[in-house]
Amino acid sequence: MPALMSEEKSAATTSTTSRQRPGSACEECRRRKLRCDRQPQCGNCIDAGVVCTTTTVRPARGPKKGHLKALKGRIATLERCIMEQQGGIALPLSDESLSPDNTQPCSPDGENIDKSLERRTSLASISSSIQVPYVIPELVKADLDQLYFERVHPLIPVIQRARYFTWAKGASKSDSRIALQYAMWTLAASLSTHCQSIRDSLYAHTKRMLEIIESKDNEMDFFDIEQAQAWLLLAIYQFMRSTYRKGWLSAGRLFRLIQMMRLYEIDSPGELANQLMEPDWVEVEEKRRTFWMAYTLDRFANIRKGWPITLTEHVLTRLPMPETEFQSGQPVNMGFLSDALSGSDLMTTPQSSFSECIMLATICGRSLSHRHLSMVDGVYGSNPQEFWSRHEWIDSALVARISMLSLSYPFQAEHMDPMLLFTKMIAQTTILYLHKIIESTTWDSPEYHSFILEYEQRSRMAAKETVELAKELTQLSYFKVHPFTPIPLCICAEFLNSRDRDVDPTVNAQLQEILNALQYLKNVNTLANENPTLHFWIDLKHG
Numbered sequence: 001m002p003a004l005m006s007e008e009k010s011a012a013t014t015s016t017t018s019r020q021r022p023g024s025a026c027e028e029c030r031r032r033k034l035r036c037d038r039q040p041q042c043g044n045c046i047d048a049g050v051v052c053t054t055t056t057v058r059p060a061r062g063p064k065k066g067h068l069k070a071l072k073g074r075i076a077t078l079e080r081c082i083m084e085q086q087g088g089i090a091l092p093l094s095d096e097s098l099s100p101d102n103t104q105p106c107s108p109d110g111e112n113i114d115k116s117l118e119r120r121t122s123l124a125s126i127s128s129s130i131q132v133p134y135v136i137p138e139l140v141k142a143d144l145d146q147l148y149f150e151r152v153h154p155l156i157p158v159i160q161r162a163r164y165f166t167w168a169k170g171a172s173k174s175d176s177r178i179a180l181q182y183a184m185w186t187l188a189a190s191l192s193t194h195c196q197s198i199r200d201s202l203y204a205h206t207k208r209m210l211e212i213i214e215s216k217d218n219e220m221d222f223f224d225i226e227q228a229q230a231w232l233l234l235a236i237y238q239f240m241r242s243t244y245r246k247g248w249l250s251a252g253r254l255f256r257l258i259q260m261m262r263l264y265e266i267d268s269p270g271e272l273a274n275q276l277m278e279p280d281w282v283e284v285e286e287k288r289r290t291f292w293m294a295y296t297l298d299r300f301a302n303i304r305k306g307w308p309i310t311l312t313e314h315v316l317t318r319l320p321m322p323e324t325e326f327q328s329g330q331p332v333n334m335g336f337l338s339d340a341l342s343g344s345d346l347m348t349t350p351q352s353s354f355s356e357c358i359m360l361a362t363i364c365g366r367s368l369s370h371r372h373l374s375m376v377d378g379v380y381g382s383n384p385q386e387f388w389s390r391h392e393w394i395d396s397a398l399v400a401r402i403s404m405l406s407l408s409y410p411f412q413a414e415h416m417d418p419m420l421l422f423t424k425m426i427a428q429t430t431i432l433y434l435h436k437i438i439e440s441t442t443w444d445s446p447e448y449h450s451f452i453l454e455y456e457q458r459s460r461m462a463a464k465e466t467v468e469l470a471k472e473l474t475q476l477s478y479f480k481v482h483p484f485t486p487i488p489l490c491i492c493a494e495f496l497n498s499r500d501r502d503v504d505p506t507v508n509a510q511l512q513e514i515l516n517a518l519q520y521l522k523n524v525n526t527l528a529n530e531n532p533t534l535h536f537w538i539d540l541k542h543g
Protein backbone atom coordinates (compact mmCIF):
# COMPACT_ATOMS: atom_id res chain seq x y z
CA MET A 1 0.00 0.00 0.00
CA PRO A 2 2.73 2.50 0.84
CA ALA A 3 4.49 1.55 -2.38
CA LEU A 4 1.35 2.29 -4.39
CA MET A 5 0.96 5.72 -2.80
CA SER A 6 4.60 6.48 -3.54
CA GLU A 7 4.11 5.61 -7.20
CA GLU A 8 0.99 7.87 -7.44
CA LYS A 9 2.86 10.73 -5.80
CA SER A 10 5.79 10.29 -8.16
CA ALA A 11 3.44 10.30 -11.15
CA ALA A 12 1.72 13.46 -9.94
CA THR A 13 5.06 15.12 -9.43
CA THR A 14 6.17 14.12 -12.89
CA SER A 15 2.91 15.38 -14.41
CA THR A 16 3.12 18.69 -12.57
CA THR A 17 6.71 19.22 -13.59
CA SER A 18 5.93 18.42 -17.20
CA ARG A 19 3.07 20.97 -17.29
CA GLN A 20 5.24 23.76 -15.85
CA ARG A 21 8.43 23.45 -17.84
CA PRO A 22 10.48 26.68 -17.95
CA GLY A 23 10.13 28.81 -21.05
CA SER A 24 7.56 30.88 -22.91
CA ALA A 25 4.02 29.84 -23.64
CA CYS A 26 3.09 29.35 -27.29
CA GLU A 27 1.17 31.99 -29.21
CA GLU A 28 -2.11 30.02 -29.27
CA CYS A 29 -2.10 29.53 -25.48
CA ARG A 30 -1.28 33.18 -24.97
CA ARG A 31 -4.14 34.20 -27.22
CA ARG A 32 -6.61 31.88 -25.47
CA LYS A 33 -5.10 32.55 -22.02
CA LEU A 34 -4.59 28.86 -21.35
CA ARG A 35 -1.86 27.03 -19.45
CA CYS A 36 0.72 25.75 -21.93
CA ASP A 37 2.49 22.44 -21.24
CA ARG A 38 5.37 23.66 -23.46
CA GLN A 39 5.91 20.42 -25.37
CA PRO A 40 7.46 20.70 -28.80
CA GLN A 41 3.78 20.83 -29.71
CA CYS A 42 1.56 21.53 -26.71
CA GLY A 43 -1.63 19.63 -26.00
CA ASN A 44 -3.86 22.63 -26.55
CA CYS A 45 -2.53 23.19 -30.07
CA ILE A 46 -2.90 19.45 -30.85
CA ASP A 47 -6.51 19.52 -29.69
CA ALA A 48 -7.20 22.71 -31.68
CA GLY A 49 -5.44 21.40 -34.76
CA VAL A 50 -3.13 24.42 -35.13
CA VAL A 51 0.61 24.79 -35.50
CA CYS A 52 2.27 25.38 -32.13
CA THR A 53 4.65 28.36 -32.40
CA THR A 54 6.61 30.16 -29.67
CA THR A 55 8.11 33.66 -29.85
CA THR A 56 10.94 34.37 -27.43
CA VAL A 57 11.40 38.10 -28.22
CA ARG A 58 8.56 40.25 -26.86
CA PRO A 59 7.86 43.96 -27.60
CA ALA A 60 7.64 46.43 -24.75
CA ARG A 61 4.34 46.37 -22.89
CA GLY A 62 1.84 49.21 -23.26
CA PRO A 63 0.85 51.39 -26.24
CA LYS A 64 3.36 52.32 -28.91
CA LYS A 65 5.62 55.30 -28.30
CA GLY A 66 3.83 58.57 -29.06
CA HIS A 67 0.48 56.84 -29.63
CA LEU A 68 -1.00 57.96 -26.31
CA LYS A 69 0.09 61.57 -26.82
CA ALA A 70 -1.32 61.58 -30.32
CA LEU A 71 -4.66 60.29 -29.06
CA LYS A 72 -4.78 62.89 -26.30
CA GLY A 73 -3.92 65.56 -28.84
CA ARG A 74 -6.73 64.51 -31.13
CA ILE A 75 -9.19 64.42 -28.23
CA ALA A 76 -8.09 67.88 -27.07
CA THR A 77 -8.47 69.27 -30.57
CA LEU A 78 -11.97 67.84 -30.90
CA GLU A 79 -12.92 69.25 -27.49
CA ARG A 80 -11.54 72.63 -28.53
CA CYS A 81 -13.64 72.67 -31.68
CA ILE A 82 -16.75 71.77 -29.69
CA MET A 83 -16.03 74.49 -27.13
CA GLU A 84 -15.61 77.09 -29.84
CA GLN A 85 -18.90 76.11 -31.46
CA GLN A 86 -20.54 76.52 -28.05
CA GLY A 87 -18.89 79.89 -27.40
CA GLY A 88 -16.32 78.64 -24.88
CA ILE A 89 -12.94 80.30 -24.39
CA ALA A 90 -9.83 78.18 -24.03
CA LEU A 91 -6.84 78.67 -21.77
CA PRO A 92 -3.47 76.94 -22.27
CA LEU A 93 -2.27 75.12 -19.20
CA SER A 94 1.11 75.82 -17.66
CA ASP A 95 3.64 73.07 -17.02
CA GLU A 96 2.84 73.29 -13.31
CA SER A 97 -0.72 72.16 -13.96
CA LEU A 98 0.44 68.93 -15.58
CA SER A 99 1.44 67.19 -12.36
CA PRO A 100 0.03 63.70 -11.70
CA ASP A 101 -2.13 65.10 -8.90
CA ASN A 102 -3.82 67.54 -11.23
CA THR A 103 -6.98 66.39 -12.98
CA GLN A 104 -6.64 68.86 -15.85
CA PRO A 105 -5.72 67.43 -19.28
CA CYS A 106 -2.10 66.60 -20.06
CA SER A 107 0.01 68.45 -22.62
CA PRO A 108 0.66 66.76 -25.95
CA ASP A 109 3.51 67.78 -28.16
CA GLY A 110 1.11 68.18 -31.06
CA GLU A 111 2.50 65.08 -32.79
CA ASN A 112 0.25 63.50 -35.44
CA ILE A 113 -2.69 65.87 -34.78
CA ASP A 114 -5.13 65.86 -37.65
CA LYS A 115 -4.23 68.88 -39.77
CA SER A 116 -7.75 69.31 -41.03
CA LEU A 117 -8.98 69.71 -37.45
CA GLU A 118 -6.15 72.10 -36.62
CA ARG A 119 -7.09 74.35 -39.53
CA ARG A 120 -10.63 74.59 -38.17
CA THR A 121 -9.51 76.16 -34.88
CA SER A 122 -10.12 79.89 -34.66
CA LEU A 123 -8.04 82.64 -33.09
CA ALA A 124 -9.55 81.80 -29.72
CA SER A 125 -7.64 78.51 -29.77
CA ILE A 126 -3.90 78.03 -29.71
CA SER A 127 -1.40 76.29 -31.91
CA SER A 128 -0.35 72.73 -31.18
CA SER A 129 3.04 73.95 -29.92
CA ILE A 130 1.41 75.48 -26.83
CA GLN A 131 -0.23 73.58 -24.01
CA VAL A 132 -3.65 71.97 -24.32
CA PRO A 133 -6.42 74.38 -23.33
CA TYR A 134 -9.21 74.09 -20.85
CA VAL A 135 -12.18 76.35 -20.35
CA ILE A 136 -11.72 79.11 -17.78
CA PRO A 137 -14.55 78.87 -15.26
CA GLU A 138 -16.84 81.89 -15.19
CA LEU A 139 -16.00 82.55 -11.54
CA VAL A 140 -12.29 82.72 -12.38
CA LYS A 141 -12.98 85.17 -15.21
CA ALA A 142 -15.04 87.34 -12.85
CA ASP A 143 -12.27 87.20 -10.24
CA LEU A 144 -9.62 88.21 -12.76
CA ASP A 145 -11.76 91.08 -14.03
CA GLN A 146 -12.22 92.33 -10.49
CA LEU A 147 -8.50 92.04 -9.75
CA TYR A 148 -7.68 93.97 -12.91
CA PHE A 149 -9.82 96.99 -12.05
CA GLU A 150 -8.73 96.95 -8.40
CA ARG A 151 -4.97 96.53 -8.87
CA VAL A 152 -3.97 97.15 -12.47
CA HIS A 153 -6.27 99.91 -13.65
CA PRO A 154 -5.27 102.55 -11.03
CA LEU A 155 -1.75 102.43 -12.51
CA ILE A 156 -2.63 101.74 -16.15
CA PRO A 157 -5.92 103.69 -16.51
CA VAL A 158 -6.78 103.04 -20.15
CA ILE A 159 -10.06 101.08 -20.01
CA GLN A 160 -13.49 102.22 -18.91
CA ARG A 161 -15.09 99.59 -16.73
CA ALA A 162 -18.67 99.93 -18.04
CA ARG A 163 -17.64 99.80 -21.69
CA TYR A 164 -15.46 96.76 -21.07
CA PHE A 165 -18.20 94.74 -19.39
CA THR A 166 -20.66 95.70 -22.13
CA TRP A 167 -18.62 94.15 -24.91
CA ALA A 168 -17.12 91.39 -22.71
CA LYS A 169 -20.59 89.95 -22.08
CA GLY A 170 -21.49 90.02 -25.75
CA ALA A 171 -22.15 86.84 -27.68
CA SER A 172 -19.30 87.44 -30.09
CA LYS A 173 -16.07 89.41 -29.72
CA SER A 174 -13.44 90.51 -32.19
CA ASP A 175 -10.01 88.89 -32.15
CA SER A 176 -8.51 92.08 -30.71
CA ARG A 177 -10.97 92.17 -27.83
CA ILE A 178 -10.32 88.54 -26.96
CA ALA A 179 -6.58 89.28 -26.96
CA LEU A 180 -7.16 92.31 -24.74
CA GLN A 181 -9.15 90.20 -22.27
CA TYR A 182 -6.32 87.74 -21.99
CA ALA A 183 -3.79 90.55 -21.58
CA MET A 184 -5.91 91.99 -18.77
CA TRP A 185 -6.19 88.59 -17.11
CA THR A 186 -2.44 88.04 -17.48
CA LEU A 187 -1.59 91.20 -15.55
CA ALA A 188 -4.33 90.54 -13.02
CA ALA A 189 -3.02 87.02 -12.38
CA SER A 190 0.51 88.36 -11.92
CA LEU A 191 -0.76 90.62 -9.14
CA SER A 192 -2.61 87.85 -7.31
CA THR A 193 -1.24 85.11 -5.07
CA HIS A 194 -3.91 82.52 -5.86
CA CYS A 195 -3.76 82.98 -9.67
CA GLN A 196 0.00 82.59 -10.11
CA SER A 197 -0.36 79.03 -11.44
CA ILE A 198 -2.15 80.22 -14.60
CA ARG A 199 -0.16 83.42 -15.09
CA ASP A 200 2.43 82.03 -17.52
CA SER A 201 -0.20 80.22 -19.54
CA LEU A 202 -2.30 83.36 -19.88
CA TYR A 203 0.79 85.27 -20.98
CA ALA A 204 1.76 82.66 -23.61
CA HIS A 205 -1.78 82.64 -24.98
CA THR A 206 -1.95 86.46 -25.13
CA LYS A 207 1.33 86.73 -26.97
CA ARG A 208 0.37 84.00 -29.40
CA MET A 209 -2.97 85.64 -30.19
CA LEU A 210 -1.40 89.04 -30.83
CA GLU A 211 1.17 87.50 -33.14
CA ILE A 212 -1.58 85.74 -35.10
CA ILE A 213 -3.49 89.03 -35.41
CA GLU A 214 -0.37 90.74 -36.73
CA SER A 215 0.26 87.97 -39.22
CA LYS A 216 -3.05 88.66 -40.96
CA ASP A 217 -2.96 90.87 -44.02
CA ASN A 218 -4.86 94.10 -43.52
CA GLU A 219 -5.04 96.07 -46.73
CA MET A 220 -7.03 98.93 -45.16
CA ASP A 221 -4.49 99.50 -42.33
CA PHE A 222 -7.33 99.53 -39.84
CA PHE A 223 -6.55 98.65 -36.25
CA ASP A 224 -8.79 98.26 -33.24
CA ILE A 225 -7.86 100.25 -30.15
CA GLU A 226 -8.09 96.97 -28.22
CA GLN A 227 -5.13 95.64 -30.20
CA ALA A 228 -2.95 98.54 -29.06
CA GLN A 229 -4.22 98.20 -25.48
CA ALA A 230 -3.35 94.50 -25.48
CA TRP A 231 0.21 95.21 -26.66
CA LEU A 232 0.51 97.91 -23.99
CA LEU A 233 -0.48 95.52 -21.21
CA LEU A 234 1.69 92.74 -22.61
CA ALA A 235 4.76 95.01 -22.76
CA ILE A 236 4.26 96.14 -19.16
CA TYR A 237 3.85 92.53 -18.06
CA GLN A 238 7.12 91.61 -19.78
CA PHE A 239 8.95 94.49 -18.11
CA MET A 240 7.62 93.32 -14.73
CA ARG A 241 7.77 89.54 -15.07
CA SER A 242 10.00 88.62 -18.00
CA THR A 243 12.99 90.62 -19.26
CA TYR A 244 13.71 94.23 -20.11
CA ARG A 245 14.58 93.20 -23.66
CA LYS A 246 11.26 91.46 -24.31
CA GLY A 247 9.34 94.34 -22.79
CA TRP A 248 11.16 96.86 -24.93
CA LEU A 249 10.63 94.90 -28.15
CA SER A 250 6.89 94.65 -27.45
CA ALA A 251 6.87 98.35 -26.61
CA GLY A 252 8.33 98.98 -30.06
CA ARG A 253 5.38 97.18 -31.64
CA LEU A 254 3.05 99.28 -29.52
CA PHE A 255 4.71 102.53 -30.61
CA ARG A 256 4.37 101.61 -34.28
CA LEU A 257 0.70 100.81 -33.78
CA ILE A 258 0.25 104.18 -32.04
CA GLN A 259 1.83 105.93 -35.01
CA MET A 260 -0.11 103.97 -37.63
CA MET A 261 -3.38 104.68 -35.80
CA ARG A 262 -2.38 108.37 -35.55
CA LEU A 263 -3.29 108.50 -31.89
CA TYR A 264 -0.95 111.49 -31.50
CA GLU A 265 -3.48 113.71 -33.31
CA ILE A 266 -6.85 112.52 -32.03
CA ASP A 267 -8.00 116.10 -31.38
CA SER A 268 -6.58 117.75 -34.49
CA PRO A 269 -9.04 119.75 -36.65
CA GLY A 270 -9.01 117.01 -39.26
CA GLU A 271 -10.00 114.35 -36.73
CA LEU A 272 -12.80 116.30 -35.04
CA ALA A 273 -15.14 115.59 -37.95
CA ASN A 274 -14.54 111.87 -37.50
CA GLN A 275 -15.41 112.16 -33.80
CA LEU A 276 -18.71 113.82 -34.66
CA MET A 277 -19.54 110.93 -36.97
CA GLU A 278 -18.51 108.45 -34.27
CA PRO A 279 -20.20 109.72 -31.10
CA ASP A 280 -18.70 107.11 -28.76
CA TRP A 281 -16.69 109.56 -26.67
CA VAL A 282 -15.64 106.75 -24.31
CA GLU A 283 -13.76 104.99 -27.09
CA VAL A 284 -12.14 108.29 -28.09
CA GLU A 285 -11.05 108.83 -24.48
CA GLU A 286 -9.68 105.30 -24.32
CA LYS A 287 -7.62 106.10 -27.41
CA ARG A 288 -6.27 109.22 -25.70
CA ARG A 289 -5.38 107.29 -22.57
CA THR A 290 -3.74 104.50 -24.53
CA PHE A 291 -1.58 107.04 -26.34
CA TRP A 292 -0.56 108.79 -23.12
CA MET A 293 0.24 105.55 -21.34
CA ALA A 294 2.47 104.51 -24.24
CA TYR A 295 3.99 108.02 -24.18
CA THR A 296 4.96 107.69 -20.51
CA LEU A 297 6.24 104.13 -21.02
CA ASP A 298 8.51 105.43 -23.79
CA ARG A 299 10.16 107.92 -21.45
CA PHE A 300 10.36 105.90 -18.25
CA ALA A 301 11.83 102.83 -19.94
CA ASN A 302 14.37 104.91 -21.87
CA ILE A 303 15.62 107.00 -18.97
CA ARG A 304 16.89 103.81 -17.36
CA LYS A 305 19.00 102.92 -20.40
CA GLY A 306 19.66 106.39 -21.80
CA TRP A 307 18.06 105.56 -25.15
CA PRO A 308 16.36 108.19 -27.37
CA ILE A 309 12.59 108.50 -27.15
CA THR A 310 10.23 107.45 -29.95
CA LEU A 311 6.98 109.39 -29.41
CA THR A 312 7.36 113.17 -29.64
CA GLU A 313 5.75 115.57 -27.18
CA HIS A 314 4.41 117.76 -30.01
CA VAL A 315 0.98 116.18 -30.25
CA LEU A 316 -2.62 117.19 -30.89
CA THR A 317 -4.22 114.83 -28.41
CA ARG A 318 -5.83 116.27 -25.30
CA LEU A 319 -4.76 115.21 -21.83
CA PRO A 320 -6.88 112.51 -20.16
CA MET A 321 -9.91 113.61 -18.19
CA PRO A 322 -10.12 112.95 -14.43
CA GLU A 323 -10.80 109.34 -13.50
CA THR A 324 -14.13 109.96 -11.77
CA GLU A 325 -15.67 111.61 -14.81
CA PHE A 326 -14.21 108.98 -17.12
CA GLN A 327 -15.70 106.06 -15.22
CA SER A 328 -19.04 107.74 -14.49
CA GLY A 329 -19.65 108.65 -18.12
CA GLN A 330 -19.43 112.45 -17.81
CA PRO A 331 -17.23 113.81 -20.64
CA VAL A 332 -14.88 116.69 -19.80
CA ASN A 333 -12.99 118.69 -22.41
CA MET A 334 -9.36 118.78 -21.29
CA GLY A 335 -6.52 120.95 -22.57
CA PHE A 336 -3.37 120.12 -24.50
CA LEU A 337 0.01 119.18 -23.04
CA SER A 338 1.84 122.25 -24.34
CA ASP A 339 -0.68 124.61 -22.71
CA ALA A 340 -0.56 122.77 -19.40
CA LEU A 341 3.24 122.88 -19.26
CA SER A 342 3.45 126.55 -20.19
CA GLY A 343 0.85 127.52 -17.61
CA SER A 344 -1.42 129.10 -20.21
CA ASP A 345 -4.15 126.54 -19.61
CA LEU A 346 -6.44 128.11 -17.01
CA MET A 347 -9.03 125.32 -16.99
CA THR A 348 -11.13 125.11 -13.87
CA THR A 349 -11.56 121.35 -14.22
CA PRO A 350 -9.42 119.36 -11.77
CA GLN A 351 -6.25 117.70 -12.92
CA SER A 352 -5.45 114.05 -12.16
CA SER A 353 -2.38 112.22 -10.98
CA PHE A 354 -2.29 110.59 -14.44
CA SER A 355 -2.03 114.02 -16.09
CA GLU A 356 0.65 115.04 -13.60
CA CYS A 357 2.56 111.88 -14.43
CA ILE A 358 2.34 112.70 -18.15
CA MET A 359 3.76 116.18 -17.59
CA LEU A 360 6.63 114.86 -15.47
CA ALA A 361 7.28 112.22 -18.12
CA THR A 362 7.54 115.04 -20.69
CA ILE A 363 10.21 116.84 -18.67
CA CYS A 364 11.94 113.51 -18.20
CA GLY A 365 11.94 113.06 -21.98
CA ARG A 366 13.39 116.53 -22.43
CA SER A 367 16.23 115.52 -20.12
CA LEU A 368 16.94 112.51 -22.33
CA SER A 369 17.08 114.72 -25.41
CA HIS A 370 19.28 117.16 -23.50
CA ARG A 371 21.76 114.38 -22.79
CA HIS A 372 21.92 113.29 -26.43
CA LEU A 373 22.37 116.87 -27.64
CA SER A 374 25.14 117.34 -25.08
CA MET A 375 26.96 114.31 -26.44
CA VAL A 376 26.76 115.74 -29.94
CA ASP A 377 27.92 119.14 -28.64
CA GLY A 378 30.92 117.42 -27.08
CA VAL A 379 31.94 116.00 -30.44
CA TYR A 380 31.48 119.22 -32.44
CA GLY A 381 32.64 121.64 -29.74
CA SER A 382 29.45 123.65 -29.27
CA ASN A 383 29.30 126.75 -27.05
CA PRO A 384 28.75 125.76 -23.35
CA GLN A 385 26.24 128.59 -23.09
CA GLU A 386 23.87 126.61 -25.28
CA PHE A 387 24.13 123.69 -22.89
CA TRP A 388 23.33 125.80 -19.84
CA SER A 389 20.49 127.64 -21.55
CA ARG A 390 18.90 124.34 -22.45
CA HIS A 391 19.62 122.93 -19.00
CA GLU A 392 18.06 125.89 -17.19
CA TRP A 393 15.00 125.78 -19.47
CA ILE A 394 14.37 122.14 -18.53
CA ASP A 395 15.16 122.75 -14.88
CA SER A 396 12.79 125.72 -14.61
CA ALA A 397 9.96 123.61 -16.04
CA LEU A 398 10.81 120.88 -13.53
CA VAL A 399 10.83 123.27 -10.57
CA ALA A 400 7.47 124.70 -11.64
CA ARG A 401 5.96 121.22 -11.94
CA ILE A 402 7.25 120.12 -8.53
CA SER A 403 5.79 123.28 -7.02
CA MET A 404 2.47 122.59 -8.74
CA LEU A 405 2.44 119.08 -7.30
CA SER A 406 2.83 120.47 -3.79
CA LEU A 407 0.02 122.96 -4.35
CA SER A 408 -2.37 120.53 -6.01
CA TYR A 409 -1.85 117.70 -3.53
CA PRO A 410 -0.81 119.37 -0.26
CA PHE A 411 -2.28 116.84 2.16
CA GLN A 412 -2.87 113.75 0.07
CA ALA A 413 -1.09 110.68 1.39
CA GLU A 414 0.86 108.98 -1.37
CA HIS A 415 -0.15 105.53 -0.18
CA MET A 416 -3.72 106.42 -1.15
CA ASP A 417 -2.64 107.14 -4.74
CA PRO A 418 0.30 105.01 -5.99
CA MET A 419 0.36 106.97 -9.26
CA LEU A 420 1.02 110.16 -7.29
CA LEU A 421 3.79 108.50 -5.28
CA PHE A 422 5.49 107.37 -8.48
CA THR A 423 5.07 110.82 -10.07
CA LYS A 424 6.82 112.48 -7.13
CA MET A 425 9.64 109.94 -7.41
CA ILE A 426 10.07 110.69 -11.11
CA ALA A 427 10.25 114.42 -10.34
CA GLN A 428 13.17 113.87 -7.95
CA THR A 429 14.80 111.34 -10.26
CA THR A 430 14.82 113.86 -13.11
CA ILE A 431 16.92 116.18 -10.93
CA LEU A 432 19.38 113.32 -10.41
CA TYR A 433 19.42 112.62 -14.13
CA LEU A 434 20.15 116.26 -14.96
CA HIS A 435 23.01 116.15 -12.46
CA LYS A 436 24.34 113.04 -14.19
CA ILE A 437 24.38 114.96 -17.49
CA ILE A 438 26.42 117.75 -15.85
CA GLU A 439 28.92 115.23 -14.48
CA SER A 440 29.37 113.58 -17.87
CA THR A 441 30.26 116.89 -19.55
CA THR A 442 33.81 118.26 -19.62
CA TRP A 443 34.05 121.88 -18.52
CA ASP A 444 37.07 123.98 -19.42
CA SER A 445 35.81 127.25 -17.99
CA PRO A 446 35.62 127.86 -14.21
CA GLU A 447 32.69 130.27 -14.63
CA TYR A 448 30.25 127.34 -14.42
CA HIS A 449 31.75 125.95 -11.23
CA SER A 450 29.11 127.60 -9.05
CA PHE A 451 26.31 126.06 -11.16
CA ILE A 452 27.82 122.62 -10.69
CA LEU A 453 28.12 123.00 -6.92
CA GLU A 454 24.56 124.29 -6.69
CA TYR A 455 23.19 121.33 -8.63
CA GLU A 456 25.23 118.92 -6.54
CA GLN A 457 23.46 120.24 -3.46
CA ARG A 458 20.06 120.03 -5.13
CA SER A 459 20.77 116.45 -6.19
CA ARG A 460 21.58 115.41 -2.64
CA MET A 461 18.27 116.88 -1.51
CA ALA A 462 16.49 115.07 -4.35
CA ALA A 463 18.08 111.77 -3.32
CA LYS A 464 17.02 112.37 0.27
CA GLU A 465 13.44 113.05 -0.84
CA THR A 466 13.47 109.88 -2.98
CA VAL A 467 14.59 107.87 0.04
CA GLU A 468 11.69 109.25 2.07
CA LEU A 469 9.27 108.32 -0.70
CA ALA A 470 10.84 104.85 -0.91
CA LYS A 471 10.07 104.27 2.77
CA GLU A 472 6.39 104.71 1.99
CA LEU A 473 6.51 101.82 -0.49
CA THR A 474 6.63 99.30 2.33
CA GLN A 475 3.26 100.68 3.50
CA LEU A 476 1.77 99.71 0.15
CA SER A 477 0.78 96.24 -0.95
CA TYR A 478 3.13 94.60 -3.46
CA PHE A 479 0.27 94.76 -5.88
CA LYS A 480 -0.37 98.50 -5.67
CA VAL A 481 3.03 99.82 -6.73
CA HIS A 482 3.52 101.46 -10.13
CA PRO A 483 5.18 99.00 -12.59
CA PHE A 484 8.12 101.34 -13.24
CA THR A 485 8.83 102.27 -9.62
CA PRO A 486 12.17 100.34 -9.58
CA ILE A 487 13.52 102.69 -12.26
CA PRO A 488 13.71 105.89 -10.13
CA LEU A 489 14.92 103.77 -7.20
CA CYS A 490 17.80 102.35 -9.25
CA ILE A 491 18.78 105.80 -10.55
CA CYS A 492 18.81 107.11 -6.99
CA ALA A 493 20.88 104.12 -5.87
CA GLU A 494 23.47 104.80 -8.57
CA PHE A 495 23.71 108.44 -7.51
CA LEU A 496 24.18 107.55 -3.84
CA ASN A 497 26.69 104.84 -4.68
CA SER A 498 28.84 107.41 -6.51
CA ARG A 499 28.97 109.81 -3.55
CA ASP A 500 31.87 110.10 -1.11
CA ARG A 501 30.89 108.47 2.18
CA ASP A 502 33.47 110.52 4.07
CA VAL A 503 31.88 113.77 2.95
CA ASP A 504 28.34 112.58 3.66
CA PRO A 505 28.14 109.78 6.28
CA THR A 506 24.37 109.44 5.73
CA VAL A 507 24.87 107.92 2.26
CA ASN A 508 25.12 104.34 3.52
CA ALA A 509 21.88 104.60 5.48
CA GLN A 510 20.09 106.16 2.51
CA LEU A 511 21.41 103.49 0.17
CA GLN A 512 20.19 100.82 2.56
CA GLU A 513 16.68 102.28 2.44
CA ILE A 514 16.71 102.12 -1.36
CA LEU A 515 17.96 98.54 -1.15
CA ASN A 516 15.13 97.64 1.22
CA ALA A 517 12.57 99.09 -1.20
CA LEU A 518 14.05 97.19 -4.17
CA GLN A 519 14.18 93.96 -2.19
CA TYR A 520 10.54 94.50 -1.31
CA LEU A 521 9.60 94.84 -4.98
CA LYS A 522 11.61 91.86 -6.26
CA ASN A 523 8.76 89.53 -5.46
CA VAL A 524 6.54 91.07 -8.12
CA ASN A 525 8.82 93.07 -10.43
CA THR A 526 12.00 91.95 -12.19
CA LEU A 527 12.91 95.60 -12.89
CA ALA A 528 14.09 95.69 -9.28
CA ASN A 529 17.03 93.50 -10.39
CA GLU A 530 18.14 95.90 -13.14
CA ASN A 531 20.88 97.58 -11.11
CA PRO A 532 24.38 96.04 -11.39
CA THR A 533 25.91 98.89 -9.37
CA LEU A 534 23.60 98.12 -6.47
CA HIS A 535 24.42 94.40 -6.67
CA PHE A 536 28.11 95.27 -6.43
CA TRP A 537 27.43 97.37 -3.33
CA ILE A 538 25.44 94.53 -1.76
CA ASP A 539 28.26 92.04 -2.40
CA LEU A 540 30.79 94.49 -1.00
CA LYS A 541 28.71 95.05 2.14
CA HIS A 542 28.04 91.38 2.81
CA GLY A 543 31.34 90.09 1.52
